[in-house]
Amino acid sequence: MPAPRVIVASDKFKGTLTSAEVAAAVDAGVRRVRPDATVVAIPVADGGDGTLAAAVAAGFQLVPVTASGPTGEPVHTAYARRRASADRGAPRGFGRSGGRDDVAVVELADVSGLVRLPAGRPAPMTATSYGTGQLIAAAIDAGCRKVILGIGGSASTDGGAGLVHALTGTESLDLPALRQRLRGVEIVVACDVDNPLTGPKGAAAVYGPQKGATPEQIADLDSALSRWADLVARETGRDLRDAPGAGAAGGVGFAALALLDADLRPGIELVLDLVGFHEQLVGADLVITGEGALDEQTLHGKAVAGIAAAAARVPGSVGAPGTPVVAVCGVNRLDHEQLRAAGVVAAYALTDLEPDVRRCIAEPVPLLERVGEWIAREHLR
CATH class of the missing domain: 3.40.50.10350 (Glycerate kinase; domain 1)
Known part of the structure; x- marks a missing residue:
């Protein structure tokens, strides 16, 4: 043989x-x-923890960053970067511009994930996706114009508000600043769930218990997500709270769809292309x-x-x-x-x-x- x-x-x-x-x-x-x-x-990997390691094994370069963990403490994390060249650009099946730009891979779990909770203590009401926004901002500021975001393993249920605030540097929803930051940037999200943002199948109801939320806290989180969706709908003129995948990663999927103009793709398909x-x-x-x-x-x-x-x-x-x-x-x-x-x-x-x-x-x-x-x-x- x-x-x-x-x-x-x-x-x-x-x-x-x-x-x-x-x-x-x-x-x-x-x-x-x-x-x-x-x-x-x-x-x-399937888009959760391990996505960054898969990118590095595929030839991406690790770029260290210090960012805010899910409860605000600084964590040493990184994104992975692959520089475009004349004969190799974006991964197969990824990219609207023909693969001519540098690509970054950001793993939410490594900065805003359950594994980053101090001493493993859940913080369902205060955990935030802010650090993930900082990582995306660092990649964009370094010249990357394509960002692959793996969102499995989130510790928060903030609807992606923390991520958005980190991208704009403000505590309010500043659409002009966000659009300016994302000008010319393409974002693809690895997402394997089809939950809406709110309601009985939403981010708080389905995934809140895994993050330590009590029934009372789940109700409060769902109400907060509804208010956030109302605000985004008023500012953008479209309501995507019920879009499949909006409830992913505590609502990061919603922010990605409604505010980052991201494409959502199955995690393993995206990683296999990567x-x-x-x-x-x-x-x-x-x-x-x-x-x-x-x-x-x-x-x-x-x-x-x-x-x-x-x-x-x-x-x-x-x-x-x-x-x-x-x-x-x-x-x-x-x-x-x-x-x-x-x-x-x-x-x-x-x-x-x-x-x-x-x-x-x-x-x-x-x-x-x-x-x-x-x-x-x-x-x-």
Whole structure:
């Protein structure tokens, strides 16, 4: 059999391994069985935490910034930047101007996310997206004219008001200042939810409990979001509170749509374009993807399903069979038919080798290496 070409494009195992660490362990296992294999690691994310790391792995340069965390304390964060060149500009499928400008990637989770709450203490009534606005402003001020914004993992429910205020430097809604700041700037948001801003399916009602909000606080937050939407509607002449995705990231989706003139795209699709997945797919014999747990959420816009959908389409070969996809995970809660429907031919869980979940979490690398061997024996011979 000719030397196989394998792509490992896994999301992180949350709280255990980064996507790059997952790839390294799987790579080691595959090479024990097929030392002749060419294994290409492509760290990916679904638009939440890990998006910045995926951009850096794809060749973007990290630009450090000190910004306000979700409760106002300074945090050391960064955005990722790729400079335009004569032969490479914007990522595939992104850009209205033909890819002639510098591109920045901003990850909300790394500055305004739950992971940035001091001591992990929720602050549902005071957390803000202000720092995310500071990061976007820093990228624009540095000359970037295209901004990719991943908005998963938000700690706040401020409707994106903090982000907007940071862009204008004022505490009021200053549309002329905002338009001036964003002149010539294109913003694309990685968003995987279709919630409206307000109401029973809105940002406060659905995601407030995850951020520590009580039922009384949820009602107050929803009222505040309604007032914010009223103000924006008066100032802009359009009401987008019910637009799909407006409730994403505590309402940052609403601000992006109504005030930043942003495009909302599925997170994994945007990241796959960002890291050049489709180009790397050409000539691959197998794609190994994964995430910490395969469950019902996997089937709705998460990394594994998005990668399987992309691998099913061979670039330039209409009607041709796609590249087979297998998944690695900590635990698998999907049956064979669900996996097949998602485009995954097989799943390999750490718990298949070690039933003790605590040990899987504590010692995932040796288990993943064994999974890599298992996959190589079954799919590369």
